[in-house]
Amino acid sequence: MPHDHSHCVADALTRADALCAERGARLTTLRRRVLELVWSSHRPRGAYAILEDLSQQDGKATAPLTVYRALEFLVEQGLVHRIESLNAYVGCAAPGPTHSGQFLVCEGCGDAAEVDDPQVRAAIETAAAARGFRVQRPTVEVRGVCKACQEKHP
Amino acid sequence: MPHDHSHCVADALTRADALCAERGARLTTLRRRVLELVWSSHRPRGAYAILEDLSQQDGKATAPLTVYRALEFLVEQGLVHRIESLNAYVGCAAPGPTHSGQFLVCEGCGDAAEVDDPQVRAAIETAAAARGFRVQRPTVEVRGVCKACQEKHP
DNA sequence: GTCATGACGTTACTATATAACCTTGCCGCC
DNA sequence: GGCGGCAAGGTTATATAGTAACGTCATGAC
Numbered sequence: 001m002p003h004d005h006s007h008c009v010a011d012a013l014t015r016a017d018a019l020c021a022e023r024g025a026r027l028t029t030l031r032r033r034v035l036e037l038v039w040s041s042h043r044p045r046g047a048y049a050i051l052e053d054l055s056q057q058d059g060k061a062t063a064p065l066t067v068y069r070a071l072e073f074l075v076e077q078g079l080v081h082r083i084e085s086l087n088a089y090v091g092c093a094a095p096g097p098t099h100s101g102q103f104l105v106c107e108g109c110g111d112a113a114e115v116d117d118p119q120v121r122a123a124i125e126t127a128a129a130a131r132g133f134r135v136q137r138p139t140v141e142v143r144g145v146c147k148a149c150q151e152k153h154p
Numbered sequence: 155m156p157h158d159h160s161h162c163v164a165d166a167l168t169r170a171d172a173l174c175a176e177r178g179a180r181l182t183t184l185r186r187r188v189l190e191l192v193w194s195s196h197r198p199r200g201a202y203a204i205l206e207d208l209s210q211q212d213g214k215a216t217a218p219l220t221v222y223r224a225l226e227f228l229v230e231q232g233l234v235h236r237i238e239s240l241n242a243y244v245g246c247a248a249p250g251p252t253h254s255g256q257f258l259v260c261e262g263c264g265d266a267a268e269v270d271d272p273q274v275r276a277a278i279e280t281a282a283a284a285r286g287f288r289v290q291r292p293t294v295e296v297r298g299v300c301k302a303c304q305e306k307h308p
Numbered sequence: 309g310t311c312a313t314g315a316c317g318t319t320a321c322t323a324t325a326t327a328a329c330c331t332t333g334c335c336g337c338c
Numbered sequence: 339g340g341c342g343g344c345a346a347g348g349t350t351a352t353a354t355a356g357t358a359a360c361g362t363c364a365t366g367a368c
Contacts, residue, residue: 026334026345026346028346028347030346030347031346046323046324047323047324047325048323048324062348063347063348063349063350064324064325064326065325065326065327065347065348065349066347066348068324068325068326069346069347070347073346084238084239084293084295085238085293087323087324087325087355102278102281104282104285104287106287107290113285113287115281115285117277117281119277119280119281120274120277120278120281122277123271123273123274123276123277124256124274124294124296126273127256127269127271127273127274128258128296128298131258131267131269131300131301132300132301132304133258133260133267133296133298133299133300133301134298134299134304135296135297135298136261136297136298136299137296137297137298138294138295138296138297139238139239139293139294139295139296139297140278140292140293140294141238141292141293142278142282142287142289142291142292142293143289143290143291143292143293144282144287144288144289144290144291145287145288145290146285146286146287147285147286147287150286150288180314180315180365182315182316184315184316185315200354200355201354201355201356202354202355216317217316217317217318217319218355218356218357219316219317219318219356219357219358220316220317222355222356222357223315223316224316227315241324241354241355241356
C-alpha cells in the first residue's frame with residue numbers, strides 16, 4: 001500500500017486550518033509547523049524528536065516548552081493524539097467532533113493506525129457503567145503487528 | 155465501601171508467594187518489598203515514589219534501577235500492571251494466567267480498578283482482525299469518575 | 309568446592325515533562 | 339491611532355521517568 005504521504009500532510013493541514021477557523025482557535029505559525037512535523041510520518045513521534053526538527057529548521061535551539069505548548073493545543077483541538085504507551089504524538093486523520101479513537105500500534109514498522117470502532121467504545125462504556133464508573137476519556141492502544149508487516153515477515 | 159486494606163496486601167503477598175513457588179520464579183526479599191509498596195494503596199504508584207519509600211525504610215539512597223528491575227520482574231509475573239497513561243504501577247488482584255485487563259482510573263481518588271471484560275477484549279480483537287492486525291498486547295485505560303467519588307461530589 | 313547464572317549495587321547518563329517568570333504581539337475598543 | 343488586556347511564545351531552571359555499562363555477591367547444580 002504505497003501512498004503519497006505529502007497528500008496526507010497537505011490534507012491534514014488544510015483540515016486543521018478549516019477547523020481552527022471555524023472554531024476561532026488560533027493555529028499560529030508555530031503550531032502549524034509542529035502539526036506538520038507530527039505528520040511527517042504515520043509513526044508516533046516524541047516531543048523531543050519534534051523539538052530537534054524545529055531547532056534544526058531554525059538553526060537555533062528551541063526550548064521543550066515551546067513544543068509541549070504547541071502539542072497541548074493540538075491535542076485539545078483533536079488534531080493530534082497522544083499515544084500514552086509511547087510518550088509520543090500522532091496526527092489525527094479525522095479530526096472533528098472531539099473523539100478518542102483506538103490505536104493499532106505495529107511493533108514492526110512503528111505505524112499507529114487510528115480506528116474508531118463503535119463496538120469497542122460501546123463495550124468499554126457498558127463495562128464501566130456496570131461498575132458505576134462514569135467514563136470521561138477512554139484510552140485504547142493495541143500493540144501487535146500490522147497486516148503489511150505480517151506479510152513481510154511470515 | 156470501607157475496606158481493610160491490610161487484607162488486600164496480605165492476600166496479594168500470599169498469592170504472589172504461591173504463584174512464584176509454583177513457577178519456580180524467585181520472589182526475593184527486595185521484590186517482595188517492592189510488591190508490598192506497590193500495594194500500599196489501590197492507586198497506581200510511580201517508580202520513584204516506591205524508590206523513596208525503599209530509601210526511607212533503609213535509611214540510605216536506593217538506585218532507580220533497583221526498583222525498575224524489581225518492577226520488571228513483577229510485571230512479567232503478572233503480579234503488577236503498568237498504567238501507561240500514568241507511568242505508574244498497580245497491584246494485580248487476580249494474577250494467574252497472564253492477562254491484560256482494563257483499568258478504570260478515577261480522576262477523583264486516583265484509584266485504578268482492574269476489570270477483565272470479555273466483551274471489551276472481544277471487541278478489540280474483532281476490530282483489529284478486521285484490519286488484518288495481529289494483537290499482542292492490548293492496553294485499555296479509562297479515565298473517569300468512580301462510583302464512590304460521584305456520590306461524594308454530586 | 310567450583311562454576312554458571314541470575315540478582316543486586318554503583319555510577320553515570322538519557323529521555324520526558326513542568327514551573328516560574330518575562331516579553332511580545334495581536335485584538336478589540338475608544 | 340493609541341491604549342489596555344490577554345494569549346502566545348521565549349528563557350532559565352528543575353522535576354520526573356527510565357537506561358547503559360560494569361562489577362560484585364548469592365544461590366543452586368554438579
